[in-house]
Amino acid sequence: MIDDRSRPEATGAWPTAYPRIPAAPAPPGRAESRVRVAVVAAVAALIGSLGGAGAVLLAVRGVLEPPVAAAPAEVVPAPVVRVSGQEVRDQVVAVAEAVRPTVVQVDVVGGSGTGSGNGSGVVYRSDGYIITNNHVVSTAGRLSVTFADGTSETARVVGTDRDSDLAVLKVDRSGLPAIAVRDEEELEVGELAVAVGSPFGLQGSVTRGIVSAVDRGVSVRAPDGVAVSLPGVVQTDASINPGNSGGPLVDGRGRLIGINSAILTSGTNTGNAGVGFAIPAVYAVSVADELIATGAVRHAFLGVSGGDLTPEVAQRVGVGQGAYIAGVTPDTPAAAASLREGDVILALGDTPVTSMAGLATAVRQAHVGDTVRVTYRRGGVDLTVDVTLSEAPE
Numbered sequence: 569m570i571d572d573r574s575r576p577e578a579t580g581a582w583p584t585a586y587p588r589i590p591a592a593p594a595p596p597g598r599a600e601s602r603v604r605v606a607v608v609a610a611v612a613a614l615i616g617s618l619g620g621a622g623a624v625l626l627a628v629r630g631v632l633e634p635p636v637a638a639a640p641a642e643v644v645p646a647p648v649v650r651v652s653g654q655e656v657r658d659q660v661v662a663v664a665e666a667v668r669p670t671v672v673q674v675d676v677v678g679g680s681g682t683g684s685g686n687g688s689g690v691v692y693r694s695d696g697y698i699i700t701n702n703h704v705v706s707t708a709g710r711l712s713v714t715f716a717d718g719t720s721e722t723a724r725v726v727g728t729d730r731d732s733d734l735a736v737l738k739v740d741r742s743g744l745p746a747i748a749v750r751d752e753e754e755l756e757v758g759e760l761a762v763a764v765g766s767p768f769g770l771q772g773s774v775t776r777g778i779v780s781a782v783d784r785g786v787s788v789r790a791p792d793g794v795a796v797s798l799p800g801v802v803q804t805d806a807s808i809n810p811g812n813s814g815g816p817l818v819d820g821r822g823r824l825i826g827i828n829s830a831i832l833t834s835g836t837n838t839g840n841a842g843v844g845f846a847i848p849a850v851y852a853v854s855v856a857d858e859l860i861a862t863g864a865v866r867h868a869f870l871g872v873s874g875g876d877l878t879p880e881v882a883q884r885v886g887v888g889q890g891a892y893i894a895g896v897t898p899d900t901p902a903a904a905a906s907l908r909e910g911d912v913i914l915a916l917g918d919t920p921v922t923s924m925a926g927l928a929t930a931v932r933q934a935h936v937g938d939t940v941r942v943t944y945r946r947g948g949v950d951l952t953v954d955v956t957l958s959e960a961p962e
Contacts, residue, residue, distance in 0.1 A: 584788045584845070585833045586703045586733070587810040589676060589685035590768045659820055663762050664774045666822035669716045670747040671815055673766040674700050674723070674737070677710040688765030688815030689713060689737060690824065691744045692856055698737040699856050700814030701829055702728045705735050713739055716772060727859030731867055731960075733788075733798060733829050734852055735814075736859040747816055750823035751850050755782050755802065763806040763828055763844070765815025777806030779825070785925030786845055788830045799928030801845040802826040808844035817846040824849040851932060867960035868934045871900025872907060876923045881912075887945050889922035890914050905955040907944065914950065915943035931957070 674687045687704030691697075698713060705711060711723040721739040728735040756779065763775045781803040787795045804817060808828045817826040826846025833841060858865050874894040882888050890912040896902045907913075913921050916930035917940045934940050936959045943952050 584786045584830050586701070586788055586829065587808060587813050587831050589687055589704060589813070590810045659760065660762060660774070660776050663760075663818060663820065663822045664764070667747065667762070667764050667816065667818050668772050668774070669745045671764045671772065672698060672713040672715055673769070673771045674698075674704055674814060675712045675714060675720075676705065676708045679707050679709040686766055686769050686811050687813045688811065688828070690747045690814075690816040690827070692736070692746060692853065693860075694744045694746045695742050696739045696744065697726070697856070697860060698723070698739065699827060699852060700735050700737060701827065702730050702733045702735045703829075704814045705737065706730065711737065713737065714771060715744075727863040727865075729855055729859065729865040730796065732847060732851065732855050732865070733796065734827065734847060734855045734859070736856050747818075748821075748823045749849050749853055750819055750821075750825050751853070755779055755819075755825055755848075757781060760820035761802075761804045761806050761825065762818050762820075762822075763804070763808055763812060763815065764818070765808075765812040765828065767807070767809035767811040769811055773812075775807035777804050779803070780805050780843070783923075783925055783929055784845065785923070785928055786830060797928075798829065798845065798847065799925050799932060800848055800851065801829070802848055804844050804846060805842045806844065807840045807842075808846075809840045812844075824852075827852045866936045868931055868936050868938065868957040869901065869960040870927075870931050870955070870957060871897040871902040872913075872927075873897070874924055876925075877912065885912050885945050886948055887912055887914065890945065891921050891924045891927035893944075901955045901958050905942065905953045907942070907953070907955075908946075910946070912945040913942060914945060916940055 670691045672689045672691065674689045676686060677684045687700060689698040689700035692699045705725055706728050712720050713723045714720045721741055723737040723739050726736040726738050759779050761777050761779050765773060767773050779802060784801045784803050785797065785799045786801055787797045789795060802817065802825060808831050812828050815828050816824050817828050819825050826848055828844060828846045830845040831840060832843035855865055872893045874892045877890055877892050881892055893907060893909055893911045893913065895909055896907055913927055915921055916927065919930045919933065921927045921930055934957055936957060939954050939956045941952055942955050943950060
């Protein structure tokens with residue numbers, strides 16, 4: 569974890585938001601009853617809440633550990649799209665055909681039993697495990713999922729993790745088509761990105777765009793106003809609207825590259841403004857594996873606060889990029905390693921660190937109890953120290 573409570577939102581003055589959960593229409597013949605859930609915009613009125621809130625900032629876990637869950641039942645992956653000289657339009661058609669069978673609508677009834685709404689999810693394992701967002705399901709009273717063929721099943725929550733805004737659901741159905749996951753090839757800015765989900769309850773909607781940026785660090789305002797920081801997210805201009813939360817963002821071959829989670833909003837407009845954020849796929853499936861195995865996630869913790877280098881600081885310390893430490897929390901791994909204000913972290917293990925978001929991503933690749941070598945600049949000299957990461961505090 570990197571404690572960045574003193575750091576302003578990475579996205580500046582525009583509020584970053586979990587898209588609200590759109591209220592479901594009342595059944596025919598009954599009076600319409602809706603609970604609109606504004607899950608983020610700091611300027612929007614909060615009428616109700618079906619969304620979870622997180623208070624732990626940039627608590628991150630490892631993504632390189634082999635799955636700790638028992639071997640799943642035989643996975644029936646969705647087909648991976650093969651592209652050879654096709655027009656982009658035809659490519660999107662092929663991607664949609666491959667991915668839509670793996671995407672579900674998550675129908676939510678609030679804990680009070682009065683409000684209802686929907687989000688999205690994606691089948692992760694053929695034996696009924698589904699990934700969605702924590703803010704979609706964390707305070708739900710009842711849950712069901714609707715599959716692409718129109719059939720529905722009651723769902724139960726296996727586990728949630730507010731720090732990553734991820735959750736895993738389970739339905740009693742096997743032989744489901746599971747999403748293919750892109751877990752090795754590096755994601756490139758400018759490549760095709762396709763979002764699939766249920767914006768405003770319109771199930772199976774497909775939008776296309778590009779990968780606008782990778783490894784972003786964004787701070788999201790949860791329903792109770794507390795900031796939740798999501799490190800290393802994928803930015804896209806594929807339309808993400810209320811109801812898309814928890815659905816997949818895939819590449820041009822139909823492979824999962826992220827779980828759609830947040831949008832940048834403008835004023836009182838809580839819909840799409842062309843800037844959406846998805847939790848990276850490798851991180852998402854790693855969290856999902858731990859939730860399936862134990863029902864909870866343990867997060868590694870470093871204990872520094874700070875930000876990116878300003879030009880003035882970069883000139884003063886003599887490095888162009890890094891994570892500037894503005895403060896070290898007492899009784900943390902960073903404090904035990906004698907890191908201090910003014911240090912600039914340049915690498916964590918073999919991973920170069922070029923920004924605070926990059927540091928968060930590097931910590932995410934470690935595990936509680938790991939000892940990692942930190943390379944940092946102090947007084948014009950590059951130094952190293954071994955740091956043993958602890959578990960993030962509540």
